[in-house]
Amino acid sequence: VDDEEGGVLFLPGSNSLSSSSSSSGYGYVSIEKQRQRLPVYKYRNAILYLVETHATTIIVGETGSGKTTQIPQYLIEAGWAAGGRLIACTQPRRLAVQAVASRVSQEMGVQLGEQVGYTIRFEDVTKQDVTALKFLTDGVLLREMMADPLLTKYSVIMVDEAHERSISTDILLGLLKKIQRRRPELRLIIASATIEAKSMADFFRPRKKRREPKNEEIGLKVEPAILSVEGRGFNVQINFAEEPVHDYVQAAVSTVLSIHERESTGDILVFLTGQDDIDAAVHLLNEDMQTNGKHSSGLVILPLYSGLPRAEQELVFSPTLRGKRKVVISTNIAETSLTLEGIVYVVDTGFSKQRFYNPISDIENLVVAPISRASARQRAGRAGRVRPGKCYRLYTEEYFLNHMSNEGTPEIQRSNLVSCVIQLKALGIDNILGFDWPASPSPEAMIRALEVLYSLGILDDDAKLTSPTGFQVAEIPLDPMISKMIIASSQLGCSEEIITIAAVLSVQSIWISGRGIQKDSDEAKLRFAAAEGDHVTFLNVYKGFHQSGKSSQWCHKNYVNYHAMKKVLEVREQLKRIAQRIGLVLKSCESDMQMVKKAVTAGFFANACRLEAYSHNGMYKTLRGSEEVYVHPSSVLFRVNPKWVIYNSLVSTDRQYMRNVMTIDPSWLLEAAPHFYKLQQPNLLH
Numbered sequence: 001v002d003d004e005e006g007g008v009l010f011l012p013g014s015n016s017l018s019s020s021s022s023s024s025g026y027g028y029v030s031i032e033k034q035r036q037r038l039p040v041y042k043y044r045n046a047i048l049y050l051v052e053t054h055a056t057t058i059i060v061g062e063t064g065s066g067k068t069t070q071i072p073q074y075l076i077e078a079g080w081a082a083g084g085r086l087i088a089c090t091q092p093r094r095l096a097v098q099a100v101a102s103r104v105s106q107e108m109g110v111q112l113g114e115q116v117g118y119t120i121r122f123e124d125v126t127k128q129d130v131t132a133l134k135f136l137t138d139g140v141l142l143r144e145m146m147a148d149p150l151l152t153k154y155s156v157i158m159v160d161e162a163h164e165r166s167i168s169t170d171i172l173l174g175l176l177k178k179i180q181r182r183r184p185e186l187r188l189i190i191a192s193a194t195i196e197a198k199s200m201a202d203f204f205r206p207r208k209k210r211r212e213p214k215n216e217e218i219g220l221k222v223e224p225a226i227l228s229v230e231g232r233g234f235n236v237q238i239n240f241a242e243e244p245v246h247d248y249v250q251a252a253v254s255t256v257l258s259i260h261e262r263e264s265t266g267d268i269l270v271f272l273t274g275q276d277d278i279d280a281a282v283h284l285l286n287e288d289m290q291t292n293g294k295h296s297s298g299l300v301i302l303p304l305y306s307g308l309p310r311a312e313q314e315l316v317f318s319p320t321l322r323g324k325r326k327v328v329i330s331t332n333i334a335e336t337s338l339t340l341e342g343i344v345y346v347v348d349t350g351f352s353k354q355r356f357y358n359p360i361s362d363i364e365n366l367v368v369a370p371i372s373r374a375s376a377r378q379r380a381g382r383a384g385r386v387r388p389g390k391c392y393r394l395y396t397e398e399y400f401l402n403h404m405s406n407e408g409t410p411e412i413q414r415s416n417l418v419s420c421v422i423q424l425k426a427l428g429i430d431n432i433l434g435f436d437w438p439a440s441p442s443p444e445a446m447i448r449a450l451e452v453l454y455s456l457g458i459l460d461d462d463a464k465l466t467s468p469t470g471f472q473v474a475e476i477p478l479d480p481m482i483s484k485m486i487i488a489s490s491q492l493g494c495s496e497e498i499i500t501i502a503a504v505l506s507v508q509s510i511w512i513s514g515r516g517i518q519k520d521s522d523e524a525k526l527r528f529a530a531a532e533g534d535h536v537t538f539l540n541v542y543k544g545f546h547q548s549g550k551s552s553q554w555c556h557k558n559y560v561n562y563h564a565m566k567k568v569l570e571v572r573e574q575l576k577r578i579a580q581r582i583g584l585v586l587k588s589c590e591s592d593m594q595m596v597k598k599a600v601t602a603g604f605f606a607n608a609c610r611l612e613a614y615s616h617n618g619m620y621k622t623l624r625g626s627e628e629v630y631v632h633p634s635s636v637l638f639r640v641n642p643k644w645v646i647y648n649s650l651v652s653t654d655r656q657y658m659r660n661v662m663t664i665d666p667s668w669l670l671e672a673a674p675h676f677y678k679l680q681q682p683n684l685l686h
């Protein structure tokens, strides 16, 4: 083991480094040397040879071994980007796309957005004819196929983090396999941290009967190559909780404090589930520092989740100051997508936010759910990168052995398939059940999706995209219900307003919230609250923000998240451009909110709910599946409980909560979707 790797030698802060050769003189290890120390470096020639000679190469290697940052650079060095061709590297997560692109551009000593660029939804940091290596989300690559079905500009496509089995990764794998038949010269690299490489190889192995003569003609092996990068992780000592933990946020905070008190130097990585509990943990730790300084002095507490401002994201990668201990409190993005140097202690709460879909009730939920044993092992592994480490699991060994599943279920088997179906249809793939999936989605979910798309007017009787609505919806990179709402608004003359609402719905939250400020922020919200509900409230906030001259002070005063509002402005501009491109009319309805509400209903009629007549606790039932739901406390309609509402999405904790809720007149439902609500008609009359 190189002793220089002992957690002391770090890269200078991300922004201070502009060229790869200038760093060696400052007491840091040169970038070149760091690159050569990564486990993947020994395999450089082997990887290049396999990619040269095989249509598909599967590379398995532990997190931190250098797959994401190094392999694309090797490809450039070997000439795969020559002659104006592009190399793509996909990631399931937006935050990972930005972070690795920024890292690789530093390593190469180039400006981000020039030779090395990235594209995520609503953000394209690439330059035509200059960018040779592009990091992008798997979802964005799928969208690129709509304009260029064979992805002709790419010479090599590396599908990274394949073990995550995100819904877009799975669709992408199926489509890439098809593309390979038409473009035998295209090279695929499937990279992952765990994966049973064999099943992935089986998927890419051509069926016996259908030989692939084209590949053989150009001298390429069709049998996928598998390469396993030997890591050099250190031992990690595992500690289980002795008894089940009731409040995992509190338990995580106590564990961090006790590690800090008892253990030697080394940074701590805590796995929580999302912004809410991460903010809560950060708050508790900060509170402890103020009241009880001696335990927690020297701690530098950093949250990590997508939706965090860029500058804050980058802090987690910056070196720890001498005498300080960094505590990174993260979602499962730090499980395999991002490598943080210097972590010696991992606190694993055993949970993550996962998507679940029930085709019977047609309800999709983001749920805090137990992780799999495979994930737990990955998380523990993060403690052993620089030296032997320790992992504290906040669940019992009995639970780990008997109640956690061995591996997670691919996302496609626990998601609503509406977006997936539209994308495949837009690419001309009609037999969706017969599509070559790495893992087949359930037929029930597929039928539900077809039904919803039919009632939204996106598919016709032959299950083909309707013209123009279906094709227009496919062009808008948003949830089809939101896209449908935008298209309806063009007809109703309120697209300016609806595009604002769509932009707000696509950022995480425009409100500042958190323990300790809840009362003040609720009061601030009342200044904007509209009787119609959250959607119209958003319009009021947007208007206020505009009138203030887009002032950050105004945001601060009103508990509005300035960073989120800036994002809303950006997304709004992009949506306007898309709307114009697909021929929608941009128009404002001024103050006729009835039109706005009808447009929202045109997209979200399937999410209609009625207040239970005898309910004293605000219980609603969905019209669709009679599921019990409640207005989320963050909604301006919380405790108002109007009789008829529609919601944008559901979250479930102890109950199912509707987020972003709007009042409706039930007769609009029949107007918006006569077919959909025909059967429930008697229901609608009282």
Ligand code: ADP
Binding pocket: 011, 038, 061, 062, 063, 064, 065, 066, 067, 068, 069, 070, 099, 100, 103, 317, 336, 337, 338, 339, 341
């Ligand atoms: P893999 O994809 O195999 O998990 P990566 O290529 O992401 O590995 O990481 C290789 C190494 O590059 C890491 O061990 C880390 O030292 C370094 N690294 C990656 N991203 C960053 C970053 N944003 N800042 C600093 N170092 C980084």
Ligand code: MG
Binding pocket: 064, 067, 068, 069, 160, 336, 337, 338
């Ligand atoms: Mg990686």
